[in-house]
Amino acid sequence: MTIIADLKTTATSFDGKNLIDYDRYPIAQPGHALRQKIIEKVKVNLAADGCALLDGFLSEFGLGIILNEALERRSTAYFSNNNRTNAYFSAPDPSLPNTHPVNIMMDRTNGFITSDQFEPTTNACQFYHWHPLPRFLADCLDKDQLYIYADPISNMIINVCSPGTQFNCHFDTNEFTITMLLKSASSGGYFEYAPAIRTADDENYQEVAEVLGGKSDRVKRLQLKPGDLQFFLGRYALHQVTKNTGDDDRLLIIMSFTEQPDVVGSKQRVKHLYGRLAKVHQPGAGTQ
Ligand SMILES: [Fe+2]
Known part of the structure; x- marks a missing residue:
């Protein structure tokens, strides 16, 4: 296996093991039997359902410190404004009936704390760049290697589902998503999904x-708890975060990895979702 490349943090005092319930998840030891057992379990669940959960992945200390950095x-x-969208993030089609999924528009009203708000010295940033994490994730996802998503605005973000907001039903454009819930809503804010409802060859519009x-x-x-790590294959599973009907934020950290180095988001998508751009967002630079 190849060593993970393109890591930017060189701090030596940081040890990601402290942020994980390491007795249960010894992910930094490639030869550990328990690590292999966890990987096999994730693979089985992803194959069956497109979703796998490692409950209590973050330690109490790790969850507390990352949550605090998010709250700060x-x-x-x-x-962002004007977020009525269909499940495909595409334009409606007037040649199709109003009841067709392409023409069913919904509200995406949640927001994001972007990665450029997290200094390299934060625990969240250092954990994201901690070599054993993408190596473990790559093994779980059956990938040779995963790279840090090179987009400086959106590679590690906090999804903020404030009271009254939601993330409408949709399909992802990326194959997999790695998230950790930091804080639940006191009411609502549930992750719901319809696994494998479409395939590469069949949109299955009726269902x-x-x-x-x-x-x-x-x-x-999904019964998600703060500190759980979730793998999700969202390209073929319709999914949503239901409206937060509580009185406080639901917070989720999203860590993005890519199979190729130097991938950044498209200028239009980054500007729309996150409200600003970085130097790398030159015309033609977007590949995701
Ligand atoms: Fe999604």
């Missing part, structure tokens, strides 16, 4: 419409 930066969260209309029995609700 909460005032910087960006909530997608049933899910969007609340008439499908194939929707699952």
Whole structure:
């Protein structure tokens, strides 16, 4: 296996093991039997359901310190406007009926704390750049190697689902997502998904419409707890975060990795979702 490349943090005092429940998740020891057992379990769950959960992955210390770093930066969260979108993030098609999934528009009202708000010395940033983490994730996802997503605005972000906001039903464009819940909503804010509802060859619009209309029995609700690590294959699973009906934020950290180095987001997408750009967002630079 190749050593993870493109890491930017060189601090030597940081040890990601301190942020994990390391007795249960010895991810930094490639030969550890328990590590291999965890990897096999993740693979089985991803193959069956497109979703795998490592409950209590973060230690109490790790969860507390990353949550605190997120809360310190909460005032910087960006909530973009004009976010009525269909499940495909595409334009509606007037040649199709209003009831067609392509024409069912929904609200995405959640916001983000962007990665440029986290200095390299923060625990969240150092954990994201900690070599054993992407090596472990790559093994779980059956990838030769994973790279840090090179987008300086959005490679490690906090999804902020404030009271009254939601992330509408959608399919992801990326193959997999790595998230850790930092704080639950006191009410609502549930992650729900309809696994494998479409394939590369079949959009299965009829069942997608049933899910969007609340008439499908194939929707699952995940019981996520703060500190859990979630692998999710969202390209073929319709999914959403339901409206936060509580009185405080739901906070989730999203760590993005890529199979190729030097991948950044498209100028239009980064500007729309996060409200600003970095020097790397030159025309033609976007590949994700
Ligand atoms: Fe998604």
